[in-house]
Amino acid sequence: MATMTPNQRENIFTAVKSMYTDVASCPDKTFHFPTGRLACEYLGYPAEQLDRLPAEAVGSFAGVGNPLAARPPPPGAHVLDIGSGSGTDTLLAALQVGPSGRVYGLDLTRAMLERLTENAGRLGLDTVVPVEGNAESIPLPDACVDVIISNGVINLVPDKPAVFAQLHRVLRPDGRLQICDVVISKDEELIEAAREMTWLWAECIVGAVTEPEYMQLLQSAGFSDIRLHTPQDYFARSPSAKTRQVADSFQAHSVIIEANRS
Numbered sequence: 277m278a279t280m281t282p283n284q285r286e287n288i289f290t291a292v293k294s295m296y297t298d299v300a301s302c303p304d305k306t307f308h309f310p311t312g313r314l315a316c317e318y319l320g321y322p323a324e325q326l327d328r329l330p331a332e333a334v335g336s337f338a339g340v341g342n343p344l345a346a347r348p349p350p351p352g353a354h355v356l357d358i359g360s361g362s363g364t365d366t367l368l369a370a371l372q373v374g375p376s377g378r379v380y381g382l383d384l385t386r387a388m389l390e391r392l393t394e395n396a397g398r399l400g401l402d403t404v405v406p407v408e409g410n411a412e413s414i415p416l417p418d419a420c421v422d423v424i425i426s427n428g429v430i431n432l433v434p435d436k437p438a439v440f441a442q443l444h445r446v447l448r449p450d451g452r453l454q455i456c457d458v459v460i461s462k463d464e465e466l467i468e469a470a471r472e473m474t475w476l477w478a479e480c481i482v483g484a485v486t487e488p489e490y491m492q493l494l495q496s497a498g499f500s501d502i503r504l505h506t507p508q509d510y511f512a513r514s515p516s517a518k519t520r521q522v523a524d525s526f527q528a529h530s531v532i533i534e535a536n537r538s
Contacts, residue, residue, distance in 0.1 A: 285434050288483075289410070292432050293385050296338065300362060300387040303335035308516040311338050316364065318513050320345060329367050333395040336362035336388070339427030340510045340530035341456030344368055352376040353422040356446060358411050358439075358455070359383055359429030362391035363404070369425060370401045380421065382407045382414060412438040419448045426455035428530070431484040440497035447537040453499065454534050458484040458510065461527035481511075481519075481528045490533065499535035506532045 280288075299311060310318060313334045316326055320342050326334055338361060349355050351374045360366040360381030370379040381392050381404060389406045396404035409415045411426075412435050424443050433439050443453060458481065485493070487504055494502050510530040511523035522528075 280434050288432075288434055289384065296361070296385045297387040299338050300336050300385065300391050303332075306515050307338075308514055308519040309338065310510070310513040310515075311336070313337070315339070315513065316342075319508065319510070321364075325368055328371060329364060330395045330398045332391060332398075333363040333367055336391055337364045339365065339456060340458055341427060341506070341508060341532055343425040343427050343454050343456045343532065344372070345506070346454040346532055346534050348372045349377070349423045349425075354420065355379045355423045355425060356414075356416065356421040357381050358414075358424060358426035358443070359432075360392055360406070361385075361388045361427075363395045365425055365427055366392060366404060367395060367399060367401065369423075370396070370404050371399075373403070375403060378403050378405060380405045380407050380416065382409050382411065382416075384408075384410055411442060414442045414446055416446050418445055419451075421446055422448055422451050424451070424453045424455070426457070428456060428458060430455065431458045431481075433483070436485065436493055437496065440493050440499070444497045444499065444537055449537060451537045452534065453494075453537070454532065456530055456532050457490070458528055458530050459487050459490055459504075460484045461486065461529075481523055481526060484526075484528060487531070494533075494535050498538050500538045502533070502535040504531050504533050 316337050349369055349372055353373045355369045357366040360383045366379050366381040383389050389408055392406050411433050491502050508530045511520055514520050
């Protein structure tokens with residue numbers, strides 16, 4: 277992936293913040309990607325789990341899979357959710373780790389963190405800790421969490437090696453990563469040209485990398501036992517014909533990725 281200028285990076289973060297502020301503030305609006313409870317159900321979230329959450333949390337859901345489907349965090353675990361949004365995965369993880377655990381919800385978008393705080397309050401969960409920040413520089417100490425989850429976020433971030441280095445840093449020895457993200461099966465000049473159009477990064481496609489590149493990034497950061505599984509045609513449920521066409525041209529799809537900290 278080509279090196280970006282500081283101005284391009286700032287434009288990407290501005291576009292992402294704007295898009296997901298809109299999702300947080302206007303959950304009933306139609307976006308180019310699937311959102312809300314219908315998206316959760318399509319991605320395999322059990323109805324009984326969704327029923328335990330505030331409707332406001334599920335209504336602003338904008339993930340690409342179900343990272344907790346890999347396996348639930350154990351009771352008492354400390355969990356970090358990268359790109360927590362309004363809290364669907366954060367709150368589910370908090371319910372699973374119980375009162376002796378803790379779940380940090382990291383998000384770049386203040387409006388989403390406000391929704392997360394409100395939704396945790398609705399459930400009476402004082403184990404949820406909203407954290408405003410960027411995945412390229414996580415404001416948490418070394419080796420402080422047992423499990424990291426994320427849902428459709430890392431494809432949005434320009435400096436992926438920095439992100440994976442940060443994930444490795446904050447995980448405890450023998451900690452695990454279980455994330456959902458968008459990957460592509462084509463990485464040609466066309467996608468590189470599209471990456472120059474920084475406003476398109478919030479579309480969840482042009483910032484994605486191929487599966488082999490994803491695995492190499494994880495290995496280079498020090499992760500082992502890397503498994504990519506459960507490919508899903510996430511964009512098939514997009515209400516935008518143009519988005520479906522672009523996703524198909526790059527063979528974009530979502531996967532669940534698991535890895536262990538070496």
